[in-house]
Amino acid sequence: MTGFLRRVLSPYRGLLILVILLQLGQSFLTMYLPTINSRVIDYGVANADAAYIMHQGILMLGIALIQFLLSTLAGIFGAKVALMTGRDLREQVYEKLIHFSRRMIGSMGAPTLITRATNDVQQVIQFITFLFTAIIAAPMMFIGGLVLALSQSVKLSVVLLVTIPLLLGVSVVFLKLILPYYREQQTKIDEMNTVLRDQISGIRVVKAFTKEQGEKERFERINGDLSRINTSIGKITGLMQPIFTLTMSFANISLIWLGGRMAGNGQVQIGQVIGFVTYISFILTATLMASMIFIMLPRAEVSVTRIEEILNSESEIQDREDAFLPEQFRGEICFEHVTYSYAPDNEQVEPVLKDISFCAQPGKTTAIIGSTGCGKTTLLDMIPRLADVTEGTVFVDGMDVRKLLRHELDQAIGMVPQKAFLFSGTLEDNLRDGKPDATQEELWEALSIAQAKEFVEKNERGLKMKISEGGTNFSGGQRQRLAIARAIVRRPSIYLFDDSFSALDYRTDQELRRALKPVTQNAAVIIVAQRISTIKDADQILVMNQGRIEAVGTHEELMQSSRTYQEIVASQPTDKEVAS
Numbered sequence: 295m296t297g298f299l300r301r302v303l304s305p306y307r308g309l310l311i312l313v314i315l316l317q318l319g320q321s322f323l324t325m326y327l328p329t330i331n332s333r334v335i336d337y338g339v340a341n342a343d344a345a346y347i348m349h350q351g352i353l354m355l356g357i358a359l360i361q362f363l364l365s366t367l368a369g370i371f372g373a374k375v376a377l378m379t380g381r382d383l384r385e386q387v388y389e390k391l392i393h394f395s396r397r398m399i400g401s402m403g404a405p406t407l408i409t410r411a412t413n414d415v416q417q418v419i420q421f422i423t424f425l426f427t428a429i430i431a432a433p434m435m436f437i438g439g440l441v442l443a444l445s446q447s448v449k450l451s452v453v454l455l456v457t458i459p460l461l462l463g464v465s466v467v468f469l470k471l472i473l474p475y476y477r478e479q480q481t482k483i484d485e486m487n488t489v490l491r492d493q494i495s496g497i498r499v500v501k502a503f504t505k506e507q508g509e510k511e512r513f514e515r516i517n518g519d520l521s522r523i524n525t526s527i528g529k530i531t532g533l534m535q536p537i538f539t540l541t542m543s544f545a546n547i548s549l550i551w552l553g554g555r556m557a558g559n560g561q562v563q564i565g566q567v568i569g570f571v572t573y574i575s576f577i578l579t580a581t582l583m584a585s586m587i588f589i590m591l592p593r594a595e596v597s598v599t600r601i602e603e604i605l606n607s608e609s610e611i612q613d614r615e616d617a618f619l620p621e622q623f624r625g626e627i628c629f630e631h632v633t634y635s636y637a638p639d640n641e642q643v644e645p646v647l648k649d650i651s652f653c654a655q656p657g658k659t660t661a662i663i664g665s666t667g668c669g670k671t672t673l674l675d676m677i678p679r680l681a682d683v684t685e686g687t688v689f690v691d692g693m694d695v696r697k698l699l700r701h702e703l704d705q706a707i708g709m710v711p712q713k714a715f716l717f718s719g720t721l722e723d724n725l726r727d728g729k730p731d732a733t734q735e736e737l738w739e740a741l742s743i744a745q746a747k748e749f750v751e752k753n754e755r756g757l758k759m760k761i762s763e764g765g766t767n768f769s770g771g772q773r774q775r776l777a778i779a780r781a782i783v784r785r786p787s788i789y790l791f792d793d794s795f796s797a798l799d800y801r802t803d804q805e806l807r808r809a810l811k812p813v814t815q816n817a818a819v820i821i822v823a824q825r826i827s828t829i830k831d832a833d834q835i836l837v838m839n840q841g842r843i844e845a846v847g848t849h850e851e852l853m854q855s856s857r858t859y860q861e862i863v864a865s866q867p868t869d870k871e872v873a874s
């Protein structure tokens with residue numbers, strides 16, 4: 295924790311020193327006020343000296359105002375440092391997440407990654423904010439209070455021998471009770487996010503399969519667990535407050551009783567007793583602050599561990615130090631004995647791709663067909679390095695992709711993922727993701743090739759039409775066409791279409807591929823598809839089965855040589871049947 299705090303706070307060293315000085319100043323003044331108060335009572339009031347009382351009163355007012363100013367500034371600057379630290383942490387977590395591979399996101403789970411970047415960072419900010427107040431004020435008040443109290447009366451200080459251990463003992467018990475709940479609370483928040491994400495993004499499936507009741511129960515179960523944990527935390531912290539107040543009251547009553555008797559015997563003055571009560575309250579408040587730190591610490595530690603898990607995980611896909619940028623990409627792709635496993639360290643888990651070798655040439659279309667889950671998407675992922683091969687090599691223009699600068703490689707690739715995802719914003723923003731400086735003509739041309747021009751033109755906002763998160767305000771087919779247009783705007787050397795035509799009707803699919811031909815005449819095109827009509831004209835078709843390439847050839851060749859291909863063809867309607 296200390297190492298973590300030192301690292302995250304080091305950019306704000308200057309501001310931190312300022313906060314420390316302000317806290318020192320305000321704590322010192324807070325400690326000084328009761329001393330003047332005692333003087334007023336013992337000299338001013340005792341001697342009925344109005345001028346002295348007035349003079350000391352003005353002094354107290356001035357000190358109180360300065361103390362107020364210093365503590366306000368300390369609060370403002372402290373909060374500023376905490377919030378900026380939170381912002382930095384979120385940025386660092388985001389920077390890591392954005393470079394995570396599909397495997398890493400899959401193994402940790404998206405909901406927990408979101409909770410860590412938001413909720414956990416918030417916990418750390420809260421802790422740091424409190425720490426800034428307590429770390430200076432608590433020791434100052436404790437030591438200052440103790441020195442002043444002892445200087446007033448050693449005999450009265452005996453009360454501390456009971457109250458301080460009592461407060462510390464109570465804190466330790468609370469800590470032990472509350473810690474397991476804090477741990478469980480974070481895990482439950484993760485689970486809650488997972489369920490909500492599942493249900494909101496799968497709302498149509500929930501309705502279609504009338505899963506509402508089951509899903510409601512699932513949500514209520516986790517919600518119930520979470521509120522049970524929160525109630526337990528609430529009960530424990532709720533009990534803490536009165537116990538602490540009771541201890542403080544016990545100290546005050548004991549002091550007034552003991553102090554009263556001593557004042558009666560002339561051992562101390564009344565003003566001294568009143569000052570003493572205030573010093574003791576400083577000591578007890580400092581003990582309370584220290585206890586709060588120890589209670590907040592474990593919760594923050596849980597969050598820090600979760601954040602550090604992300605910050606310390608090295609993405610397996612990074613630019614090498616000697617990564618380079620070729621002058622121009624032609625777009626030739628070659629796989630050489632490529633094997634890929636999502637769990638390379640676990641021999642029990644079979645690789646998803648096994649000994650894949652093929653080349654896709656610029657100006658040619660390579661199609662991949664095969665049963666669901668046979669590894670087609672994973673194969674495409676190897677090209678833009680969404681995942682790195684476990685064995686073998688993927689070459690682009692004869693260069694190992696792992697030696698290329700990732701950003702530049704990305705620029706050479708136009709990828710249309712299986713789940714056509716659009717970002718919230720406008721259509722134009724989304725298309726410009728393909729090429730930020732594209733002209734209006736280029737954007738419309740891409741839409742026209744992707745067979746999306748017509749429905750965009752019909753919308754009164756045209757290119758400025760709004761896109762909801764994920765593109766959910768479009769039909770599956772429209773989304774696919776817009777995602778294709780985004781790839782075309784880039785005019786890349788390599789086009790990767792992952793089942794990108796599946797939601798298009800037969801005619802649109804055909805027209806789109808026809809319009810694509812002139813645009814892709816110098817580029818390598820790889821199309822993953824389930825429909826024979828989509829891939830029939832490809833220059834080469836790879837038939838995949840259980841992670842292996844089972845056969846390669848044109849449609850005609852495969853009709854002669856591959857039994858699997860023949861079976862796929864036989865299972866689908868013929869062109870004539872579709873047309874009729």
Ligand SMILES: Nc1ncnc2c1ncn2[C@@H]1O[C@H](COP(=O)(O)OP(=O)(O)OP(=O)(O)O)[C@@H](O)[C@H]1O
Binds near residue numbers: 397
């Ligand atoms: N992140 C992941 N972690 C572990 N296994 C995964 C992950 N993603 C995919 N897989 C597994 O890898 C195998 C191949 O998945 P892939 O998505 O490449 O298949 P596909 O041929 O594209 O399937 P489909 O035709 O259904 O899209 C599947 O068995 C799948 O369960």
